[in-house]
Amino acid sequence: MYWKSISIVTLVALGTLPFNLKAQSTASKTFTENLLIESEDIIQIIGEKANVSVTESNTDQLELKVTFKATNNNKSLAVKELEYLRYGLFRENNRVQIRNSFMLPSNVDHIESTLEVLYELALPPDRKVEITNKYGYIEIIDFKGTLDINLKFCDLLLDHVTGIATLKTSFSEVHGRNVGFSSMESEDDKSRVLMNITSGSYRFKSTYGDLILSFDNVQDLHVQSKRTDVVLIPKTFEQFGYDMLSDGGSIYVPDKYIQLLKKEGKKVLFLMKKPSKPTIKISTDYNTITLN
Amino acid sequence: MELEDENLDKEVKKQVLDLNDSYPSILPNRELLWQSIEEKRGKRKIRSIQIRWSVAASVALCIVSGLWIFQTKAPENNTNQDLLALFSEISEGKQAYDYIDQVCKSQSSICLSEQFQALRIELEQSSIQLDEIEKQIDLFGPDKHLINAKDRVRKHQYRIIKTLVQII
Numbered sequence: 156m157y158w159k160s161i162s163i164v165t166l167v168a169l170g171t172l173p174f175n176l177k178a179q180s181t182a183s184k185t186f187t188e189n190l191l192i193e194s195e196d197i198i199q200i201i202g203e204k205a206n207v208s209v210t211e212s213n214t215d216q217l218e219l220k221v222t223f224k225a226t227n228n229n230k231s232l233a234v235k236e237l238e239y240l241r242y243g244l245f246r247e248n249n250r251v252q253i254r255n256s257f258m259l260p261s262n263v264d265h266i267e268s269t270l271e272v273l274y275e276l277a278l279p280p281d282r283k284v285e286i287t288n289k290y291g292y293i294e295i296i297d298f299k300g301t302l303d304i305n306l307k308f309c310d311l312l313l314d315h316v317t318g319i320a321t322l323k324t325s326f327s328e329v330h331g332r333n334v335g336f337s338s339m340e341s342e343d344d345k346s347r348v349l350m351n352i353t354s355g356s357y358r359f360k361s362t363y364g365d366l367i368l369s370f371d372n373v374q375d376l377h378v379q380s381k382r383t384d385v386v387l388i389p390k391t392f393e394q395f396g397y398d399m400l401s402d403g404g405s406i407y408v409p410d411k412y413i414q415l416l417k418k419e420g421k422k423v424l425f426l427m428k429k430p431s432k433p434t435i436k437i438s439t440d441y442n443t444i445t446l447n
Numbered sequence: 448m449e450l451e452d453e454n455l456d457k458e459v460k461k462q463v464l465d466l467n468d469s470y471p472s473i474l475p476n477r478e479l480l481w482q483s484i485e486e487k488r489g490k491r492k493i494r495s496i497q498i499r500w501s502v503a504a505s506v507a508l509c510i511v512s513g514l515w516i517f518q519t520k521a522p523e524n525n526t527n528q529d530l531l532a533l534f535s536e537i538s539e540g541k542q543a544y545d546y547i548d549q550v551c552k553s554q555s556s557i558c559l560s561e562q563f564q565a566l567r568i569e570l571e572q573s574s575i576q577l578d579e580i581e582k583q584i585d586l587f588g589p590d591k592h593l594i595n596a597k598d599r600v601r602k603h604q605y606r607i608i609k610t611l612v613q614i615i
Contacts, residue, residue, distance in 0.1 A: 204587070204590070204592065264585075264586065265585065265586060265588075266586060266587050266588060267588070269590060290590075290592040290593060290596060291592055292592075308580075308592065308595070308596035308599065310595075326576070326596060326599045326600065326603070345599070345603050363569070363603060363607075382610075441562070
């Protein structure tokens with residue numbers, strides 16, 4: 156009886172499967188633009204729920220591909236709602252601005268389809284790119300230039316990047332692989348930053364997040380954080396000097412350096428100066444610093 | 448013909464003996480057959496025990512769920528551990544503020560500290576973020592980036608509440 160009941164339920168579930176699994180239809184549109192850009196031009200992307208991919212090209216042009224997608228069980232609804240997606244490309248002096256928007260009819264207060272916006276940019280080296288986005292995925296791969304990135308609720312991937320960067324992130328996740336900026340400044344709030352740094356000078360100002368940095372050959376690394384746990388993984392510990400302070404938190408260092416830890420009230424300090432080597436300077440409030 | 452009791456008994460015994468002789472030859476040995484029947488009985492017994500355990504587990508689950516629901520409705524009696532469990536349902540974060548307000552009425556010195564105030568402001572601001580995301584979900588549906596965003600704010604709130612509770 157027990158097995159019979161299970162079999163009946165299973166059969167009924169399998170029987171209704173074709174009614175539950177309706178095929179998803181995707182309506183899409185693609186636009187491409189090629190624009191001659193000068194070395195002093197600034198490319199500005201202002202995205203709203205956009206995914207952005209930036210890479211280097213070997214031409215002197217900005218190659219832009221914009222893809223809009225609408226996915227729905229109902230094909231005609233997907234086609235209809237695809238029309239809500241818009242983008243614009245503007246040039247004003249040396250600034251080239253690309254932005255997208257959602258143009259909803261006044262009687263629409265809910266979108267049934269899943270809408271996606273993807274910008275794919277390829278541009279010559281040593282250009283300046285500014286990206287502002289909320290809710291999306293950004294990847295910058297094989298890029299050399301100047302980046303100014305401002306993200307909220309986004310995922311950012313930096314891979315094989317050089318040049319200069321300024322990052323401002325909130326509720327975001329930043330992953331960096333082979334990051335070799337000559338200088339980078341990051342202000343991250345409620346964000347998680349995992350970065351593998353190969354060279355350069357870095358300054359992180361971090362609040363309510365996580366900062367995990369592995370580095371090989373940095374010239375300067377300065378972290379100021381509040382309620383952000385900091386994990387540092389130098390490739391060779393002895394290659395750097397350390398000046399670390401945790402106020403209201405803890406510092407963890409390899410066993411053989413424990414005797415260098417000092418406690419002054421609520422403060423914990425770790426000082427290991429090496430005049431000829433770059434100094435890793437960390438100052439934190441209410442969190443832990445782990446040095447591997 | 449009407450049979451006497453004694454005769455009836457004899458007749459039954461005879462019939463039974465006849466039955467023994469007429470046991471069908473194609474069936475397995477009678478002893479093996481009984482053995483197999485006994486084994487099946489044993490399995491049925493195990494299955495019925497398993498069903499009994501399932502029923503007992505379901506009842507236990509219902510009781511635990513009931514107790515948990517009851518506890519979430521009475522935050523004033525929570526210990527810190529209970530409170531953290533309660534805040535795992537952060538979507539109903541109003542209870543968290545109510546609890547913190549309650550504690551602050553009785554332990555105002557803790558709540559006046561700069562550290563505590565900063566965390567409370569952070570918690571309030573994150574609720575505004577959560578409302579904004581909810582509005583976006585109403586408009587765009589449960590898009591993966593919006594769900595991720597909501598999840599990040601909730602984790603942040605959980606972290607703040609955990610710190611607040613530790614301070615309290």
